[in-house]
Amino acid sequence: MSEENANWTRRSDDVIIGTYARYPATMVKGKGCILTDADGKEYLDCLAGIAVCSLGHCHPVVSHAICAQANELVHVSNLYYTAPQTELAEMLIANSFADRVFLANSGAEANEAAIKLARICAGPDRYGIISLAGSFHGRTLATMAATGQLKLHEGFEPMPEGFSHAPFGNLNVLEAMITDQTCAIMCEPLQGEGGVRLLEIEYLKGIQDLCRKHDLLFILDEIQTGIGRTGTFFAYEQLGIVPDIMTVAKALGNGVPIGAMLTKKELAASFVPGTHGSTFGGNPVAAAAAVATLKIVLEKGFLDEVQQKGDYLYNGLKSLASRFPLLASGVRGMGLIQGLVLTDKGIEQGTDIVNRIFARGVLINFAGNTALRFLPPLIISREEIDRLLTTLAEVLAECAE
Ligand SMILES: *Cc1c(COP(=O)(O)O)cnc(C)c1O
Numbered sequence: 001m002s003e004e005n006a007n008w009t010r011r012s013d014d015v016i017i018g019t020y021a022r023y024p025a026t027m028v029k030g031k032g033c034i035l036t037d038a039d040g041k042e043y044l045d046c047l048a049g050i051a052v053c054s055l056g057h058c059h060p061v062v063s064h065a066i067c068a069q070a071n072e073l074v075h076v077s078n079l080y081y082t083a084p085q086t087e088l089a090e091m092l093i094a095n096s097f098a099d100r101v102f103l104a105n106s107g108a109e110a111n112e113a114a115i116k117l118a119r120i121c122a123g124p125d126r127y128g129i130i131s132l133a134g135s136f137h138g139r140t141l142a143t144m145a146a147t148g149q150l151k152l153h154e155g156f157e158p159m160p161e162g163f164s165h166a167p168f169g170n171l172n173v174l175e176a177m178i179t180d181q182t183c184a185i186m187c188e189p190l191q192g193e194g195g196v197r198l199l200e201i202e203y204l205k206g207i208q209d210l211c212r213k214h215d216l217l218f219i220l221d222e223i224q225t226g227i228g229r230t231g232t233f234f235a236y237e238q239l240g241i242v243p244d245i246m247t248v249a250k251a252l253g254n255g256v257p258i259g260a261m262l263t264k265k266e267l268a269a270s271f272v273p274g275t276h277g278s279t280f281g282g283n284p285v286a287a288a289a290a291v292a293t294l295k296i297v298l299e300k301g302f303l304d305e306v307q308q309k310g311d312y313l314y315n316g317l318k319s320l321a322s323r324f325p326l327l328a329s330g331v332r333g334m335g336l337i338q339g340l341v342l343t344d345k346g347i348e349q350g351t352d353i354v355n356r357i358f359a360r361g362v363l364i365n366f367a368g369n370t371a372l373r374f375l376p377p378l379i380i381s382r383e384e385i386d387r388l389l390t391t392l393a394e395v396l397a398e399c400a401e
Contacts, residue, residue: 004038023358030057033377033384035363044362046376046388051192051224051337054251055296056377062254065292069285076284078277084287088260091294095233097242098262102271103282107223107249108138110259113276114186114245115142117263118217119162120270122183127162129219130177131186134168134368136193137221146186149194168197171206178210184217184245185210189235192224192375195368196332196339201239208241217244217267223259224337227251228297228378231307231335238334251297256289258282297378306378309385310335313374316389324396327353332371336378339371340392349399356395362388 008026025043029036033056035043048054055062069084076082089101102117104110119127131137135148141160144152148165162181166174174185185207191197199207211218220243225235227248232238234246244267249259259281280286296302314331317340321328327346332339342350350366357364367373374388 002039008038023355023363025358032056033380042361043358044384044387044391046374046380047363047365048375048377049255050365051229051250051375053255054228054378055254055293056379057255059254059293059296059379061296062289062292065288066256066285069288073284075280077279078282082282082284082287084284084291085282088282088287088290088294091291091298092248092260092262095294095298096246096262097236098246098264100263100265100268102261102263102268102276103287104249104259104261104278105257105280105283105286106138106259107221107247108140108143108259109278109281110223110247110249110261111137111143111146111186111221112140113261114219114221114247114263115146115184116276117245117261117267117271118184118219120275121217121267126181126183128164128179128182129162129184129186130164130166130174130182132168132188132191133165134191134194134197135165135186135188135221136191137186137188169200169203171203171210174207175210175214178214178216182214182216184219186219186221188221188223189225189239189241190230190334190337191368192337192373193367195341195370196337196373197368197370198332198334204239204241208243211244219243219245219247221247223247223249225334227293228303228306229335229337229375231303231310233298233303235334252293253286253289254293256286258286258290302378306335309378309380309382310338312382313338313376313385313388316385317374317392320389320393320396323393324400326400327396333374336374336376336380338374339367340374341371353395353399356398357391360391360395362391364388364392 025037027035035045102113131146133148137143137146145159145163245263252258317331328340329343330341354366
């Protein structure tokens with residue numbers, strides 16, 4: 001690390017609370033799939049801000065939309081109407097099961113809205129939400145309680161009441177957990193933070209059936225999988241399920257903070273003035289960024305490309321897994337969210353592998369303490385995927401010795 005970078009790193013560590021295990025790079029610029037740090041070192045970004053910058057960094061159309069909106073109107077209270085948020089909601093509705101939208105600023109906030117909506121729709125004494133072991137739904141108190149990773153709860157107890165976690169993959173236990181107090185089941189179509197763990201189609205359908213049978217709301221968290229990441233606009237389109245409430249965030253604004261909860265108007269009717277709200281939710285600049293982002297993702301052929309490049313990445317990873325069986329046991333994912341599942345020996349070296357790849361100028365991460373996770377911008381080229389695979393092969397070769 002040379003001067004500039006080291007200087008910023010030191011200054012930051014003196015003032016920013018240490019909630020992140022950070023890599024020693026201060027990023028100053030981004031273009032497409034390339035990030036540049038304060039020393040001028042370039043990185044191939046195969047994490048995209050954790051599934052956020054799907055159109056790559058500083059996409060000219062999105063940046064232009066942000067600037068244009070910033071010159072017209074940056075913020076106004078939700079006591080007034082604005083065009084960008086209306087346009088955004090229309091686009092989300094035209095391309096999903098939903099017909100009503102609540103706009104928030106983040107994934108956790110979108111999930112908070114979903115949890116509140118499920119509770120108010122269910123009526124008094126029905127407040128229980130069952131989620132799955134290994135899930136991730138956010139860091140606020142309620143979304144942390146919904147998150148099925150007990151180590152994330154440690155030290156923050158007591159958890160808000162009404163959250164329980166069903167063992168992953170077991171419908172019988174899930175059904176046995178349903179009580180008169182239960183109002184909803186909540187899950188991701190694929191557990192991103194949980195190590196790129198897919199839920200089988202039959203399992204998801206079974207969860208949906210349990211919701212119908214027991215009159216529960218089905219909440220689908222598509223915060224990481226939504227907006228084209230899996231090769232369709234939403235992952236559920238490929239999975240034969242339709243939720244009652246769905247949340248999105250991450251890629252929605254291509255880097256500008258924004259989240260949304262989507263639902264049907266019969267349910268949405270339970271939210272009236274005073275029941276829920278947000279000062280910034282649906283902010284004109286964020287909404288304009290999202291409108292510009294969605295227009296591109298929804299262009300004809302864009303999602304087919306994601307699917308094809310996803311297959312290309314999957315196949316490349318697959319051959320690495322067979323070349324390095326000592327470290328990797330398989331590949332799983334959908335579209336351009338892929339995970340290289342590590343063996344026990346690989347897991348021991350997971351952090352080291354990511355660090356070595358970082359040193360070679362490629363950004364990935366280690367998710368759920370089980371898989372190397374790849375979340376490149378959806379606009380990544382095949383040449384860039386090749387560079388990722390080559391770098392990964394070099395590092396795995398070193399670590400397998
Ligand atoms: C990232 C994520 C969240 C939380 O979103 P924030 O914007 O960090 O609050 C919730 N659920 C899933 C599935 C996520 O990947």
